Amino acid sequence: MTKKFQITLADIAKKVNVSKVTVSKALRGHPDISSTTKEKIKQVARELGYIPNYMARNLSSNSSRTIGVIVPKIAHSFFSNVIEAIYDSAFEQKYEIILTVSQENAERELQHIRSLLSMRVDGLIISVSQQTKDDAIFQKIKKWGIPLTFMDRVINIQGFNSVVADDQGGAFSAVEQAIKVGYRKIAHFAGYTHINIGKERLLGYKSAMKKYGLTVRPEWIVNGGFSEEDGTKGFKTLYDSGNLPEVIFAVTFPVALGVYRAAQHYGLTIPKDIDIISFGNSGGLNQFLSPPMSYVEQPTIELGRKALELTIENVKQKNKSIPRTITLPTRLVLCKTCVN
Amino acid sequence: MTKKFQITLADIAKKVNVSKVTVSKALRGHPDISSTTKEKIKQVARELGYIPNYMARNLSSNSSRTIGVIVPKIAHSFFSNVIEAIYDSAFEQKYEIILTVSQENAERELQHIRSLLSMRVDGLIISVSQQTKDDAIFQKIKKWGIPLTFMDRVINIQGFNSVVADDQGGAFSAVEQAIKVGYRKIAHFAGYTHINIGKERLLGYKSAMKKYGLTVRPEWIVNGGFSEEDGTKGFKTLYDSGNLPEVIFAVTFPVALGVYRAAQHYGLTIPKDIDIISFGNSGGLNQFLSPPMSYVEQPTIELGRKALELTIENVKQKNKSIPRTITLPTRLVLCKTCVN
DNA sequence: GTGAAAGCGCTAACAA
DNA sequence: TTGTTAGCGCTTTCAC
Numbered sequence: 001m002t003k004k005f006q007i008t009l010a011d012i013a014k015k016v017n018v019s020k021v022t023v024s025k026a027l028r029g030h031p032d033i034s035s036t037t038k039e040k041i042k043q044v045a046r047e048l049g050y051i052p053n054y055m056a057r058n059l060s061s062n063s064s065r066t067i068g069v070i071v072p073k074i075a076h077s078f079f080s081n082v083i084e085a086i087y088d089s090a091f092e093q094k095y096e097i098i099l100t101v102s103q104e105n106a107e108r109e110l111q112h113i114r115s116l117l118s119m120r121v122d123g124l125i126i127s128v129s130q131q132t133k134d135d136a137i138f139q140k141i142k143k144w145g146i147p148l149t150f151m152d153r154v155i156n157i158q159g160f161n162s163v164v165a166d167d168q169g170g171a172f173s174a175v176e177q178a179i180k181v182g183y184r185k186i187a188h189f190a191g192y193t194h195i196n197i198g199k200e201r202l203l204g205y206k207s208a209m210k211k212y213g214l215t216v217r218p219e220w221i222v223n224g225g226f227s228e229e230d231g232t233k234g235f236k237t238l239y240d241s242g243n244l245p246e247v248i249f250a251v252t253f254p255v256a257l258g259v260y261r262a263a264q265h266y267g268l269t270i271p272k273d274i275d276i277i278s279f280g281n282s283g284g285l286n287q288f289l290s291p292p293m294s295y296v297e298q299p300t301i302e303l304g305r306k307a308l309e310l311t312i313e314n315v316k317q318k319n320k321s322i323p324r325t326i327t328l329p330t331r332l333v334l335c336k337t338c339v340n
Numbered sequence: 341m342t343k344k345f346q347i348t349l350a351d352i353a354k355k356v357n358v359s360k361v362t363v364s365k366a367l368r369g370h371p372d373i374s375s376t377t378k379e380k381i382k383q384v385a386r387e388l389g390y391i392p393n394y395m396a397r398n399l400s401s402n403s404s405r406t407i408g409v410i411v412p413k414i415a416h417s418f419f420s421n422v423i424e425a426i427y428d429s430a431f432e433q434k435y436e437i438i439l440t441v442s443q444e445n446a447e448r449e450l451q452h453i454r455s456l457l458s459m460r461v462d463g464l465i466i467s468v469s470q471q472t473k474d475d476a477i478f479q480k481i482k483k484w485g486i487p488l489t490f491m492d493r494v495i496n497i498q499g500f501n502s503v504v505a506d507d508q509g510g511a512f513s514a515v516e517q518a519i520k521v522g523y524r525k526i527a528h529f530a531g532y533t534h535i536n537i538g539k540e541r542l543l544g545y546k547s548a549m550k551k552y553g554l555t556v557r558p559e560w561i562v563n564g565g566f567s568e569e570d571g572t573k574g575f576k577t578l579y580d581s582g583n584l585p586e587v588i589f590a591v592t593f594p595v596a597l598g599v600y601r602a603a604q605h606y607g608l609t610i611p612k613d614i615d616i617i618s619f620g621n622s623g624g625l626n627q628f629l630s631p632p633m634s635y636v637e638q639p640t641i642e643l644g645r646k647a648l649e650l651t652i653e654n655v656k657q658k659n660k661s662i663p664r665t666i667t668l669p670t671r672l673v674l675c676k677t678c679v680n
Numbered sequence: 681g682t683g684a685a686a687g688c689g690c691t692a693a694c695a696a
Numbered sequence: 697t698t699g700t701t702a703g704c705g706c707t708t709t710c711a712c
Contacts, residue, residue, distance in 0.1 A: 392689090401691055401692085
């Protein structure tokens with residue numbers, strides 16, 4: 001950073017013939033200063049092209065009006081939508097966002113947390129990576145009293161705000177739909193069940209099965225991951241076993257897509273030979289499939305907005321508010337699968 | 341931010357019985373300090389859970405190892421891929437990224453530039469909004485000597501690095517393909533031609549037409565915007581005029597999609613009744629269309645990586661390097677349109 | 681309504 | 697090898 005561009009309060013002060021303090025106050029609209037000098041100071045600041053130094057400001061005021069965000073991925077429609085919502089509401093509330101990406105890597109996530117704390121963000125929003133198991137850093141954050149909100153991907157720890165989608169309810173309604181259509185052999189591609197989203201969706205599946213008196217066959221709960229590849233692989237195994245269900249409820253859209261493609265690869269027709277229902281629609285990508293799948297719609301925008309709102313609220317209340325979990329509703333959207 | 345968590349150099353210094361400076365140097369691996377005290381200091385720092393204060397560090401060292409990024413959108417596959425690439429290479433090079441989103445709004449863009457300058461980022465990467473016309477701020481940035489790289493969306497101003505895709509070449513090869521297939525009536529949906537990407541792609545279209553001796557009919561250059569809606573609207577106008585071309589080359593994937601859907605809406609079959617070729621494929625979304633369109637592939641990852649690389653290089657050379665424009669190659673990908 | 685003094689946590693330059 | 701002094705640009709406190 002070159003020197004010359006550093007116009008400081010002192011420069012303005014000298015020019016207007018007042019003290020630095022007066023300038024500082026005037027520029028921040030402090031009521032102390034008379035409107036005449038205020039105007040004069042602002043005018044000169046504009047002329048000089050003054051740009052306040054956040055570093056200095058934050059260092060002395062010990063607050064940054066900045067929220068740190070950590071997500072597992074960016075180039076995934078779910079996250080990119082959530083992120084955009086966070087940015088938009090932050091802009092409205094005049095907060096800055098510092099976004100980091102863990103790439104589903106727990107170690108990288110930890111490094112980013114440290115960086116953000118180093119930057120003295122006022123609060124944190126985090127959607128944990130698939131790998132994240134160690135909660136030591138979160139315990140410290142709790143001890144230090146830094147406002148943190150878990151979003152969508154939460155870790156099992158008390159004392160923090162969290163904002164999640166109604167994963168269980170959404171899964172339930174998807175499976176219920178399959179049952180109402182008349183299916184009895186219902187498989188679930190469950191992804192990782194050590195993460196809340198996997199666990200909750202599995203619970204939703206199970207409770208729907210139970211409610212309608214259907215038996216949950218262990219071989220029809222297919223574990224793996226959340227990616228397309230996992231869907232493909234899982235389907236192949238199932239297909240080779242010669243024991244296909246009537247319908248598959250997939251834990252994420254990529255998994256559903258993997259299944260979809262594998263099924264087509266084996267010459268099966270969707271939904272006639274094998275039916276599918278998905279959690280998520282990949283930001284509309286689903287509409288381009290023929291046939292498009294019925295799916296559980298996720299409240300991406302709301303997740304982002306609510307997470308930011310909660311975090312800022314907590315910052316303002318100096319982390320004294322009672323931790324709560326906000327569950328946002330999902331919605332079943334019927335397309336061309338799992339319908340009569 | 342609560343006080344108690346602010347472990348400072350002084351705290352460590354007191355405990356180890358050395359001065360702050362020694363601690364500072366030790367923690368940064370400065371060769372001055374003996375390895376014994378270095379180890380001891382690091383040990384204590386770890387115990388105390390010391391987290392350095394970037395604000396203070398950057399304020400006194402007058403550099404931040406941080407690059408500011410401004411993009412028009414996040415929730416668009418092109419940008420989310422570019423952004424992810426920027427984040428990944430920044431992580432490799434131990435730089436921090438501060439990302440902001442203009443939402444295609446010039447005023448918001450300006451505010452973000454100010455914020456980032458306020459934060460004293462070491463350099464800037466910017467992909468300008470559709471609206472951006474005023475170059476005053478860029479002139480100032482040039483004067484101040486702050487490294488800035490334009491990426492993909494550039495503004496017409498000298499003296500900055502830029503990284504762009506070969507828009508003209510890509511457009512040329514797309515149109516050439518249409519011609520080779522045998523089409524003569526070739527329309528171009530051109531979006532905004534005041535922005536480089538629109539302008540360059542239009543040039544590519546024109547030069548291909550010229551090379552093969554085809555006349556460019558003014559009514560077949562359809563201006564508008566870069567969105568799906570613009571494609572739809574443009575196609576409707578064209579359709580109503582009763583004077584449809586054989587093939588449409590669309591400036592962006594969303595525009596192509598708008599055309600695609602409008603054509604289907606009128607009962608036209610693609611590519612039989614009307615053919616289409618697109619610039620961009622929306623991160624693979626194109627593959628879900630039936631038929632998928634042939635398209636010009638954009639070098640998203642390379643754009644991001646190169647932009648960061650160039651910016652950091654420039655930071656290191658204190659903005660003394662000669663400004664250059666890097667044009668990254670595009671690639672024509674043939675699918676089910678514009679083929680024999 | 682205005683300003684002087686002190687200090688935020690750190691690093692740089694120079695001494696010892 | 698270690699420490700002293702000064703200061704980054706700003707805000708806060710308290711006196712005038």
